[in-house]
Amino acid sequence: MSESHPLGHRARPLLQPHHDGSPLYAGTDAPGPGDTVSVRVRVPSVPGADARDARVVLRWVRDGEPVLREAVRDGDDDAGAWFTADLEVSNPVTSYRFVLVEGGRYRVLNAEGLHARDVSDAGDFLASSHAGPPGWVADQVAYQVFPDRFARSGVQRPLPDWALPAGWDDPVVHRGPDTPRQVYGGDLDGVAAHLDHVADLGATLLYLTPVFEGRSNHRYDARTFDRVDPLLGGDEALVRLVQAAHARGIRVVGDLTLNHTGDDHDWFRAAQADAGAPEAGYYTFHEHPHRYASWLGVPSLPKLDHRAPALRRALYEGPGSVVDRWLRAGLDGWRIDVANMTGRLGATDLAHDVARAVRGTMAPDRWLLAEHGHDAAPDLAGDGWHGTMDYAAFTRPVWTWLNGGGPQGPGLPHGLEYLGIPVPVPVLPATAAVATLREVRARAPWRAWTSSTLHLDSHDTPRFRTVAGGGTHGGVDREGHGRARHLVGLALQMTLPGVPSIFAGDELGLTGTDGEHSRTPFPWDRRGTWDDESLDAYRTWVDTRRAHVALRRGGLRFVDVGEDHLTFLREHADGTVLVHAARAPHGPVVLPAAALGVAGAAALEPLTPGTGAAADVGAGLVVLPADGPAAHAWRLP
Template identity: 55%
Template sequence: MSSSSPSLARAPHHDGSVTYLGPVPTRPGGSVRLRVHVPAPGASRVRVRWGQDGEPRLRDLTPTPAFDGQWWTGELPLVNARTSYRFLIEGPDGARHRWLTAEGVSEREVSDRSDFVLDASDAAPDWVADQVAYQIFPDRFARSAAAADRELPDWAVPQAWDEPVVAAGGPVARQLYGGDLDGIAEHLDHLVDLGVTTLYLTPVFEGRSNHRYDAVSFDRVDPVLGGDDAYRRLIDAAHARGLRVLGDLTTNHTGSGHEWFRAAAADPTGVEAGFYLFDDQGYHCWLGHPSLPTLDYRGRELRERMYGRADSVVARWVDAGLDGWRIDVANMTGRQGGVDLTREVARGVREAMTRVNADTWLLAEHFFDASADLVGDGWHGVMDYAGASMPLWWWLAAPGARPHATVPLPIDPLPARDVVATMREVHARYPWAAVTASTVHLDSHDTARFRTLAGGGEHGGVDDGSSDSGLARARHLLGAGLQLTLPGVPALFAGDELGLTATTGEHARTPIPWDARETWDAATLDAYRELVALRREHPALRRGGLRWLSAGVDHLTFVREHPAGRVLVHAVRPRPDGAAPRDGEVRLPAAVLGGDAADAVTLRGEGLVRLDDGDEPVLALPGSVGAHLWLLPGDDLAWT
């Protein structure tokens, strides 16, 4: 049985990519050129509606011929710092009018919350769009010879490299495996071989746990990791190999052993006492953990020390060579009770970074809808759990999987059409520039390993993909295929490419088995290399727009569009019972992809089949499980 989704494939389309939007001014007062594509039978009139000074305005767009329909082009004034807009499409021949918003096409009145959004402010540095990131938890990646001679802190429970990681409770934060920064530097060739371009390290400041989110100082790198000198050696070694380096900073809290907090507790009248929230019950702390007292940004001195001065925490380490910061618990930073200073802190952090190096990236941790925080000149983007990770979990995780505390119920897999609706709804509220400067994760140090979510076991070691776990590998690699082809910066968690498993975020912090390479899942590693290479080779996968073409139960299909070429992506998930996917073979009108479908080049998976019988030529997409990719011409997308 075949299926198609004409409501998607033949829908008018616009997004914030270079295919549909000209350069956006960095300050209010200018305008931006934009266009919308309206497939056949076209439209009789198209207008852009935008908000200006709180009032809606309308302006006609001008039609020109385009592949399978018309381009409608015009200018959008950017009078305000933030501008929302949509398109009013009329006709042809007395057809009911339609609104095109970032969520799609509607024949009814819809909320302005679904409008496209533009910020007249500096976007992320241009290099960010081309990145593939690789996250490392320093204690668990690699251990240099020098690590054996270092004195261990009194809180640590030393572990042999092959001892199992505790999944929850007990010594979970105190297990110390001895990974260090020189060990990472010695294994950078693995990253280069994989094709990644940005190294993201979780905190390196001295703390009283293996995760170091409980810093005792922001002025020094933990001696257990090799100290400041090792950090600089690693940054230099990474840069020499063409890798960027992203640091990790807790702006929301410090550790209770932090020098600021100790000073505050010792002297209630001292300046540091204003850095924290004290009351008759004690002090405010992150999620009730007394080891993590929350910072209070209402006082000037804390802002100065964190990001205001030339020698501030943020600026100092950018000056030492970091290419940007990932901000821990960014969604909570500056928020306590009736106080909400999150956007002010974000703006201050970015200003501190750019004073030292304007070419730096500011990424925020955020598990939920981040639209209220992606305003103006603050965070460039977020860890996109809401718009990417969670929808992918709900489509690809095995029934009963539990990814993270933010998913309060075990997974009951959803059909692809619902997953796509979630992605579109979340991303409709973000400026396109923020979507593309956000990271796409299958997992991280805070979640279960994706291989386990896919059904690959819970032992905390490598799933080799054999016997019963073959289904898990198929789901995992399909997830990787989407992670490397959707908009945003793919962010791999070290060990995913080997097939590592784990049930919780703490459990996921598994030492990389360098001395047991024979256990690595070679098929998974090869697939990651292939997918990373495809992303790096094709501009459409890094900088192209996103147009959804079809979504059913077991398949979703989209095209990334760029004048340098289109990449068509067709993802088909396996069924738990091994039966054929329920949607069967998907067929799309050939014309909706522009160019000449006969020129399509198969990049991955099976080939396209063109069928010329019937009312119009169609493309038959394969029904076999996996991520199938094809390259099609994009020259008809160029602006005229």
């Protein structure tokens, strides 16, 4: 981004050629095998380079050999010109890029951006001809619930021997051996009783962390996959919850661990008892019965061996498997825990085989989401996982840009590690955040990212309110010390491509310093402590996303990126939305109205309260607000 432009010293993405994998630019995000699709490039006109005179060549790789086809100009306006070429999706995943010559300059456009030189194929656009995700996924806003901490139904149930009872307002134990043993008594009927809150927020999908019986409050150490934990109300309570959610138009996604079980699981006990039992093949024993492979060396979580046909049939292959049974009970999809490690151990790598087999068992209208804490792109190009929890291209860059630090201010210690790395959360400019997003997302097809979830935080991380500067006490930041930056993050979560996933309590301003600390009981009986300004903002941004198809299904074109602000368009045939987010006050962002495709600021319709833009209409410019922390959105004609 070093080229000059008429409105400043930095080259702005708005004035650079653009393509992405959305239907507006790629014709469809679901081509079939052997299909030919029309792919389009928008080439802006800039002084010294009339877009109509540009040459654009499509380059794709067919059977390992590059194929070249000249694009034709099929339209132009005050903003520039459109060029179109036919792309043959001849392989299951076809990579492509564009070569452009404008005003004598040679440039390459791929999914990472525009380059003034040849670059590796690793960042090229990808068109997948595999079956796509369910059509409903891109329209969702998810709400994540950790069942033990959301709500009680009032039914008293005996606690198992491993559990330590806690009062609803007791502090969360988040360090030491009692961390997984603390039980608050939330259950599935309690979740069902509070679905009106989920619906009022505007969420349309409920994501439950595990409900199968385990020996911990988190239940990732399953004792069985055949029954819902009696502490949560049992199988019948899950059925009641799913029915109540569906009656409100809310889908429900379950959480399943395919990587490991608990050491008290029916299968593992049978495996240890008899080396000749079929279940012994479900695990990798180095020396039977007490030396075996486990998740990260934790003995209580023995790792499953997917080389065993009987395990695959029992767990995820075909009718009657665990995956199939609970989908038939009403679940709308699965989130797969530790998907990045599933089927992988030393020289064995069956991760894609597992993902493909799970997909084969699921109906086409069910969603398959993978947990992946880092770059998931290599696992997303095929016919396995539909998408991932997008920590790499969303959570991490957003944290580094909106890190509010501790009480002393931005960039100063708040004691938080950087998502598993034992260093403080860094403070980086928006240019770095956008570069990370583009680089990570370049490695997988567009539709994989629109089927991935966007998390400001989750049950495995500190609360974003604490990252943004809202304190570390594990309660509600009612005074709003980190509110402004938190709500800028919320705006990005609701306006970037992907499925926003709200961790229950974020909308109230809950804080937390690590994943366990963030599993805070929802303060239903302390309504006066809620941060109502945050709650209102969540409703507003969720409603805005749901009201505009461009925010759910549109392309992503960055307009202007600086240190303290980032500005982008979500483009769709049915409308375009301009989003401007800032972490601090910044210099004026002045945009050419013609390049935006508008006659002036009068054509910008504010979508959120307080949004406005000043513009020198006579000069054909749009001037965006320079306040911050703040986020604004407008609808373009």
